[in-house]
Amino acid sequence: MKKITKQSLVTFSLLSPGLLAIGCLFFYPLFIIIKNSLAFEEEHIFYHYIKFLSSSNGLYVIGLTCLLAFGATFLSICLSILLILILRRKPIGHNFFKTLVLAPITIPGLICALGLLLFWDKNGWMNLIIQGIINRPIQVNYTIPGLLIFYTWLFFPYTFLITFSQVESLDKSIEEAAEVVGANRMQVLRYILLPLAKPGLLAGSIITFMLCFGAFSVPLICGGDYRPLSVSIYTTSAIYNRWDEGSAMAVIMALIQIFFLISYIRIMKRAR
Amino acid sequence: MHYAKKVLIITFLLCITIFIISPFLMIIVTSFARGWFGTQWMPQEWTFDWYQWAFQVANIGAILKNSIIIAVLAIAMSLFIGMATAWAIARRPVPGKEILFSIILLPRMIPPITYALGISNIFYKLNLIDTYLGVSLAHVTLCLPFGILILSSTFEGLDQRIIEAAQVCGASRWRTFFHVILPLVMPGILAAIIFTFTTSYNEFTLTIMTYGPHTVTLPVKTYLAIGDGYWEVASAISTILLIPSLIVLIIIQRLLKPEKIVGGFKGV
Amino acid sequence: MKFSKILYTLLLYIITFVIFTTFNGCGSKDKELELTFIDTNSGANFQWFIKTKVIPEAEKTLNIKIHYVVSSGPEIIQRIKTWKEGKGDIHILLIKPKDLVDILSSDIPLETLYPDKVDRIPNITKCLEEYLTSVLGNNLNGRAALFWRSQMNGICNGSLIPNPPSSWKELYERRGEWTGHIGMIRPDAKSSGGRRFVYCFLHAFGIDFSIPFEELKNTSEWDDVWNKFKELYETMHKPLASEPPILFNQFKKEDVWISVYATDYTLWSRDKGMLPETTKAFTLNDGVTAGADAYLVIPSFILEKKRQAAYDFVNFLLSDEIQLQLISTMWQYPGTEIWDKVPEYVWENIPRWEDIKNTRIRITNNEAFNFIREHTMEVIK
Numbered sequence: 001m002k003k004i005t006k007q008s009l010v011t012f013s014l015l016s017p018g019l020l021a022i023g024c025l026f027f028y029p030l031f032i033i034i035k036n037s038l039a040f041e042e043e044h045i046f047y048h049y050i051k052f053l054s055s056s057n058g059l060y061v062i063g064l065t066c067l068l069a070f071g072a073t074f075l076s077i078c079l080s081i082l083l084i085l086i087l088r089r090k091p092i093g094h095n096f097f098k099t100l101v102l103a104p105i106t107i108p109g110l111i112c113a114l115g116l117l118l119f120w121d122k123n124g125w126m127n128l129i130i131q132g133i134i135n136r137p138i139q140v141n142y143t144i145p146g147l148l149i150f151y152t153w154l155f156f157p158y159t160f161l162i163t164f165s166q167v168e169s170l171d172k173s174i175e176e177a178a179e180v181v182g183a184n185r186m187q188v189l190r191y192i193l194l195p196l197a198k199p200g201l202l203a204g205s206i207i208t209f210m211l212c213f214g215a216f217s218v219p220l221i222c223g224g225d226y227r228p229l230s231v232s233i234y235t236t237s238a239i240y241n242r243w244d245e246g247s248a249m250a251v252i253m254a255l256i257q258i259f260f261l262i263s264y265i266r267i268m269k270r271a272r
Numbered sequence: 273m274h275y276a277k278k279v280l281i282i283t284f285l286l287c288i289t290i291f292i293i294s295p296f297l298m299i300i301v302t303s304f305a306r307g308w309f310g311t312q313w314m315p316q317e318w319t320f321d322w323y324q325w326a327f328q329v330a331n332i333g334a335i336l337k338n339s340i341i342i343a344v345l346a347i348a349m350s351l352f353i354g355m356a357t358a359w360a361i362a363r364r365p366v367p368g369k370e371i372l373f374s375i376i377l378l379p380r381m382i383p384p385i386t387y388a389l390g391i392s393n394i395f396y397k398l399n400l401i402d403t404y405l406g407v408s409l410a411h412v413t414l415c416l417p418f419g420i421l422i423l424s425s426t427f428e429g430l431d432q433r434i435i436e437a438a439q440v441c442g443a444s445r446w447r448t449f450f451h452v453i454l455p456l457v458m459p460g461i462l463a464a465i466i467f468t469f470t471t472s473y474n475e476f477t478l479t480i481m482t483y484g485p486h487t488v489t490l491p492v493k494t495y496l497a498i499g500d501g502y503w504e505v506a507s508a509i510s511t512i513l514l515i516p517s518l519i520v521l522i523i524i525q526r527l528l529k530p531e532k533i534v535g536g537f538k539g540v
Numbered sequence: 541m542k543f544s545k546i547l548y549t550l551l552l553y554i555i556t557f558v559i560f561t562t563f564n565g566c567g568s569k570d571k572e573l574e575l576t577f578i579d580t581n582s583g584a585n586f587q588w589f590i591k592t593k594v595i596p597e598a599e600k601t602l603n604i605k606i607h608y609v610v611s612s613g614p615e616i617i618q619r620i621k622t623w624k625e626g627k628g629d630i631h632i633l634l635i636k637p638k639d640l641v642d643i644l645s646s647d648i649p650l651e652t653l654y655p656d657k658v659d660r661i662p663n664i665t666k667c668l669e670e671y672l673t674s675v676l677g678n679n680l681n682g683r684a685a686l687f688w689r690s691q692m693n694g695i696c697n698g699s700l701i702p703n704p705p706s707s708w709k710e711l712y713e714r715r716g717e718w719t720g721h722i723g724m725i726r727p728d729a730k731s732s733g734g735r736r737f738v739y740c741f742l743h744a745f746g747i748d749f750s751i752p753f754e755e756l757k758n759t760s761e762w763d764d765v766w767n768k769f770k771e772l773y774e775t776m777h778k779p780l781a782s783e784p785p786i787l788f789n790q791f792k793k794e795d796v797w798i799s800v801y802a803t804d805y806t807l808w809s810r811d812k813g814m815l816p817e818t819t820k821a822f823t824l825n826d827g828v829t830a831g832a833d834a835y836l837v838i839p840s841f842i843l844e845k846k847r848q849a850a851y852d853f854v855n856f857l858l859s860d861e862i863q864l865q866l867i868s869t870m871w872q873y874p875g876t877e878i879w880d881k882v883p884e885y886v887w888e889n890i891p892r893w894e895d896i897k898n899t900r901i902r903i904t905n906n907e908a909f910n911f912i913r914e915h916t917m918e919v920i921k
Contacts, residue, residue: 329587498783502785
């Protein structure tokens, strides 16, 4: 008995620095935000929450954030599936391609954002190509489709890499067996490949989703009139100096994120 | 038929490649361009002025120094704190390991902007704003969970029998540690260093809430340059910043599994 | 394996570099007299000007070393507040009028430069007395010197708009001609350009900003003029630029033809090849706001030796040589009255000072200005 207590004491002392750091740097700030967001002077303690959620702007901002996050996640999944179907057969340069998709991950988001703004601009190269085809430029920057493209560009590698590493490890013989039995390509895709890649897709897309939902630097400079939650929190607190309102928005954002995470994990468990 | 398909696939891959690479090419071209107006493929005139500007006026050298000092401090603190915790999680019986793990990973799951407000609030009271220690401490919030994640998976892979074998052969504790354990876990520690470095080097949200004129890091400088400078100069700064990122990219590609990095999302 | 060796070497280099730079910073103590010059006013253009032109010249002429740092006003004020006698480490400060008012209202002691130090800083007599005695309606009593006067003006692409409007009213009436090509920065941006745009517009249509805001917002005029502004907004290029570089970018793409923005910054960018060559400035005779004028102050709590050097430096900054460079290369109105020495070609680029000095608007109603910042985007939606 004595030995067990001693052992657990050692375990605890080993765990404590990490837990203490997380506590001080994460849970305590979170606590401060919750405290700041409560209005002790107003008639209602949740005054700032109610004010934000009941204003048309509040719901608009939340809707916009969700739209961007879901839209970009969906696009990332589609793009990843397409790429995986092609790269699975190991065409020329597939290794180069695997390095290439690391670029949006390792290069600071702001640089990527600047590049995207320049590239998709009215006189950027993309528009020059488009102009050659349809004879007039299209406005991409500062529009919702534009933001969706930017988000997908930035965050699809997460979905792609996780799913790809899983598909790579799959047993090729299952697929071959299906083909031998006489399944056509679509059937192989529908009944064999997708179900097998599903856990990877879910695990990868959840990360893409989390990042899209919390994206800050990109909408800050590429958003134009569209300001998702993260940017609204920043402007409200750091620029307008209304820290209590900003804190309330931050708590709402964290709660929505946790809600989505939990539902996602549930779906993932069911998928297994 | 087969040939047509091949062409189609190659065209598609080429398009995606262009889709990914062009923004960076565009930055590099802009950084050398003068008088690029209207709709033209290439600028009328080429110049090095914006680079000169980046070094002379925007002080890129000093800012690079800031970034590296902050990243090194953040890595050192994260690994120092994370080592013990990762060891305990990996190799000791801990009740509720899964819950503990999700608590540790929570800072990476919730958007950083939400708790960045709280951190800046606390740091203002402690006078940690605009100090190397303060900014790197803020980075630890994101680096630590990631460090623990990688280190604990490394420690888990450590074979107990090898350690025992070394002890049976008469190696002292220190000797076992330096000659047996350390070489085995070194790749994992290296991976942790690289990934925490990327996290800290790219971190923007927490930095913008805790930085000051003396602790401007590269992402913040890029933001400031995009926000109230010239895009030509911002492009020159960005081109310079691309170099360390590319080095990290090559390291990851050559030494580590790219899939691993997905846990280490950059500062969004 | 070979690659990881390269990596370890690289890591080693980085660590050595960090250690070296940290210790290097601690050990440097120059015997040469060194002044710290903090700049809280300059945009990218003046940072370039001061760093590459003014400082090297000053170091040569005055034989001192100047440490030039760019910072933010409120933050520096917080820092100066904690100083004790003789312990100050900022010797000269270039500051905006708004921050200067903040300094005056806190208890930070400043050196009185005019008229006490006229013998040390003879060039200060060339500044207009009214700028030295008061700032934004507060008593200054000569505790600062005026380095430059900044002015916003209309700017347009001359090849697309050969005959720009001469007043806000004309801009409003002719808005149909430029539908989709009038540019503005968002009023809630970090840059105050958009807020000033709205403020001038309201002023030009008869809003009296001397009335306290609480009363002002209930007047019928207030709503009328905002409706007018909404009509102008309808014809603007959308989305509004979130910061100045984006406005510039819109100019480059010829999406925006006309706007109201800081004259010096716009024209200097044109010279540097960052805006079309046909960009030009024009006056709006019913008033455009001043930009951020630049004041030079010397805090009192610094060493006597450094204070004397700081006087010399201020005198140098107000010398005709530097002041003429301000107007003829940076297109900024100088702080001193040296109009007769200004070469004629300058006035082909920027409006004459006589034309604007009487209609120059100073932002006095801060509540209204804050309202513009926080609510314009809602009002015009």
